[in-house]
Amino acid sequence: QVQLVESGGGSVQPGGSLRLSCLASGTFFSLYTMGWYRQPPGKQRELVAGIASGGSTNYADSVKGRFTISRDNAKNTVYLQMDSLKPEDTAVYYCYADLIATRTWGQGTQVTVSS
DSSP: OOOEEEEOOEEEOTTOOEEEEEEEOSSOGGGSEEEEEEEOTTSOOEEEEEEOTTSOEEEOTTTTTTEEEEEEGGGTEEEEEEOSOOGGGOEEEEEEEEETTEEEEOOOEEEEEOO
16 A cells, blocks of 8 residues: 655745645555645645646646646655745645545645745
């Protein structure tokens, strides 16, 4: 079973940027659909972005034009480049991996956007 480890979270001022990384262990990474969810304080987890094995992407409306998801299959890593960050982007960000009917989650990384 794949294991996921996120990194790159932290604190940033509004308008700033962060890049999250999610390193996957195991084999067949290129076959997984990968992506990111986030859970703001006191709210439910929500989809941020996803990237399929073929490279097609999808984004939540709230992050379109500001966030970019990408993957490097040679490094077993998926990235989330976050630009023009807003206070409402503050959340714990979780990486996920989907293969067939199984979803695996990472442990989460905190992103705080505050002046």
